[in-house]
Amino acid sequence: MEKCKSILVFGYGNPGRQDDGLGPALAAMVADWNCPGVTVDCDYQLNIEDAATVAEHDGVIFADAAVNGPEPFAFQEILPFYQPTFTTHHQEAAGVLALAAQLFNKKVPGYLLAIRGYDFNEFGESLSAAAQLNLQQAATFLRQFIQNQAAGEPVGCTAAQLFKDRA
Amino acid sequence: MIASNTSNRIVIQPVTRVEGHGKVTILLDEQRRVQQARLHIVEFRGFERFIQGRPYWEVPVLVQRLCGICPVSHHLAAAKAMDRIVGVRQLTPTAEKIRRLMHYGQFFQSHALHFFHLVSPDLLFGFDADPAIRNVIGVAAKFPDLAVQGVMMRKYGQEIIKLTAGKKIHGTGAIPGGVNKNLTTAERDLLLKDLPQMLTWSRAAHKLAKDYTTEHLAKLAPFGSFESNHLSLIRADGAMDLYHGNLRAIEAQGHKIFDQIDYQNYLDYIVEEVRNWSYMKFPFIKSMGPEKGWYRVGPLARLNTADFIDTPEAEKARQEFMAVTNNKPNNISMAYHWARMIELLHAIEKIQQLLQDADLQGKDLMVQGQRQRTGIGLIEAPRGTLFHHYEVDEQDLVVRANLIVSTTHNNEAMNRAVQKVAHDHLSGVEITEGLLNHVEVAIRAYDPCLSCATHALGQMPLIVELLDHAGHLLDTRSRN
Numbered sequence: 001m002e003k004c005k006s007i008l009v010f011g012y013g014n015p016g017r018q019d020d021g022l023g024p025a026l027a028a029m030v031a032d033w034n035c036p037g038v039t040v041d042c043d044y045q046l047n048i049e050d051a052a053t054v055a056e057h058d059g060v061i062f063a064d065a066a067v068n069g070p071e072p073f074a075f076q077e078i079l080p081f082y083q084p085t086f087t088t089h090h091q092e093a094a095g096v097l098a099l100a101a102q103l104f105n106k107k108v109p110g111y112l113l114a115i116r117g118y119d120f121n122e123f124g125e126s127l128s129a130a131a132q133l134n135l136q137q138a139a140t141f142l143r144q145f146i147q148n149q150a151a152g153e154p155v156g157c158t159a160a161q162l163f164k165d166r167a
Numbered sequence: 168m169i170a171s172n173t174s175n176r177i178v179i180q181p182v183t184r185v186e187g188h189g190k191v192t193i194l195l196d197e198q199r200r201v202q203q204a205r206l207h208i209v210e211f212r213g214f215e216r217f218i219q220g221r222p223y224w225e226v227p228v229l230v231q232r233l234c235g236i237c238p239v240s241h242h243l244a245a246a247k248a249m250d251r252i253v254g255v256r257q258l259t260p261t262a263e264k265i266r267r268l269m270h271y272g273q274f275f276q277s278h279a280l281h282f283f284h285l286v287s288p289d290l291l292f293g294f295d296a297d298p299a300i301r302n303v304i305g306v307a308a309k310f311p312d313l314a315v316q317g318v319m320m321r322k323y324g325q326e327i328i329k330l331t332a333g334k335k336i337h338g339t340g341a342i343p344g345g346v347n348k349n350l351t352t353a354e355r356d357l358l359l360k361d362l363p364q365m366l367t368w369s370r371a372a373h374k375l376a377k378d379y380t381t382e383h384l385a386k387l388a389p390f391g392s393f394e395s396n397h398l399s400l401i402r403a404d405g406a407m408d409l410y411h412g413n414l415r416a417i418e419a420q421g422h423k424i425f426d427q428i429d430y431q432n433y434l435d436y437i438v439e440e441v442r443n444w445s446y447m448k449f450p451f452i453k454s455m456g457p458e459k460g461w462y463r464v465g466p467l468a469r470l471n472t473a474d475f476i477d478t479p480e481a482e483k484a485r486q487e488f489m490a491v492t493n494n495k496p497n498n499i500s501m502a503y504h505w506a507r508m509i510e511l512l513h514a515i516e517k518i519q520q521l522l523q524d525a526d527l528q529g530k531d532l533m534v535q536g537q538r539q540r541t542g543i544g545l546i547e548a549p550r551g552t553l554f555h556h557y558e559v560d561e562q563d564l565v566v567r568a569n570l571i572v573s574t575t576h577n578n579e580a581m582n583r584a585v586q587k588v589a590h591d592h593l594s595g596v597e598i599t600e601g602l603l604n605h606v607e608v609a610i611r612a613y614d615p616c617l618s619c620a621t622h623a624l625g626q627m628p629l630i631v632e633l634l635d636h637a638g639h640l641l642d643t644r645s646r647n
Binding site for chain 1: 233
């Protein structure tokens with residue numbers, strides 16, 4: 001995989017629903033880093049117009065809360081894949097990649113950073129203590145990933161190596 | 168899941184969120200005919216507890232966290248309620264026009280998204296087409312220009328929201344008594360640049376919806392359709408007004424049930440019924456009772472209640488729309504899509520008018536008044552009339568909140584639509600792909616918001632289950 005020239009970090013979720021705010025919280029942290037070549041976006045959920053934003057970048061990292069799965073987080077490459085939805089108005093990350101490829105003829109390498117959360121069922125603006133710890137570890141990982149990008153390492157190799165190291 | 172001892176029960180469960188999911192239960196009688204159909208939507212709960220004790224001025228921002236789909240509608244309805252709390256009945260011209268621009272931007276992006284992403288596959292490929300093709304990727308493959316238009320129209324509306332609300336998420340633009348920013352000339356010029364293209368695409372989208380509806384009228388007219396009352400806000404002169412007005416309700420033939428009712432008195436006219444099988448309430452018109460007083464809201468209702476639309480192209484489209492039913496209310500559920508595209512056209516015409524108005528660059532943003540204890544704010548959200556009602560104590564803290572969202576107003580109507588479709592299309596006790604498709608299409612006409620909740624990875628996919636009268640699973644079907 002070629003080195004990314006520009007990276008989009010897209011955190012999504014509802015910060016008013018406890019740990020569902022993990023994605024936006026990570027996006028806010030990345031924005032504070034002011035990394036060259038890194039664009040940060042944030043929304044309640046992914047949607048079709050995000051395909052246009054993704055298509056303007058050379059790589060994208062989606063950050064979302066996970067109701068189950070590995071702790072403290074999982075990081076994996078995702079491939080374009082569209083899953084039809086019933087009537088809700090959100091897109092999966094793989095669906096956004098598929099739309100970027102189909103509509104804008106741009107095949108953007110994509111990764112999903114799934115940060116494990118625990119509390120989702122109440123209104124509340126704060127993350128659970130366990131989710132905050134997971135967020136910190138995910139942020140540390142992502143910062144290293146981005147720094148490696150700046151140093152010129154190929155995206156795929158860097159991600160795989162970091163993932164292996166963390167495990 | 169409930170099983171009946173005397174009936175077979177078919178369950179269609181499209182679960183896509185932790186809560187905010189929908190489930191369809193079709194109840195058969197002993198002869199295995201459709202006896203009843205129910206749409207269960209788990210509405211957001213706990214909002215009152217979340218909002219109680221918070222300062223009133225935080226509420227327009229807080230309520231956006233209810234829903235990731237229509238945060239702007241909640242933001243503006245709450246701001247209108249808080250206008251009353253701070254004793255303001257009339258905003259400055261700049262404040263009202265900034266809010267209206269934000270609102271029309273929300274309409275534009277929401278209607279474009281619903282039509283291009285969710286509805287156009289049904290219309291372009293047919294209700295019975297394979298879901299693997301009947302989706303936005305399928306549209307992109309066969310009608311690439313149309314798919315790109317949908318994305319770019321949605322993006323344009325989102326840009327309007329960002330510039331008027333301050334940011335994409337948790338916008339702060341509307342505050343009690345006004346707004347906290349105007350639109351700079353640079354921001355205005357940015358929006359004006361793409362406006363001609365948006366107008367062109369809106370006309371094309373309207374034409375697509377109109378042509379489809381009129382060409383397939385014989386098939387669409389009975390599909391999930393029934394006579395109903397209709398309710399919306401209406402301007403003092405009878406014009407459609409999506410931001411502000413008084414309440415008007417009409418019955419199926421167009422006779423007014425009530426008209427020009429100040430929504431501060433809505434409790435005298437609207438009652439919410441609780442039913443033991445649903446988390447969602449069933450509102451009805453008080454004078455008519457629950458059996459006859461239920462009504463529809465949203466684009467179809469607004470087209471039916473309005474005497475006219477105050478923008479030229481949308482008004483011409485409205486006249487064509489009403490002519491289909493000889494200027495009587497249109498009760499065809501699938502006509503929601505055409506009505507929605509007329510509103511899309513209206514929204515972009517309004518955006519055009521507003522962007523040419525120098526008041527948007529005005530400096531007078533706020534008004535203050537005499538502090539009140541109760542504030543009620545109503546707005547026409549893309550899906551229908553949205554009610555926000557708050558009480559605030561002497562310490563400026565919210566002590567009570569009540570919301571009636573658009574999907575709640577349409578609750579009874581969606582149940583009836585599902586029952587009609589089930590009656591017309593269910594054969595035997597098998598949930599066929601065709602039946603599922605038809606149920607989806609009927610519900611989708613209302614553009615219900617099923618996701619006033621969380622969005623996280625690992626949720627359940629669409630599941631369809633068939634149970635016998637004793638609760639045994641006979642069949643299951645999943646989209647994923």
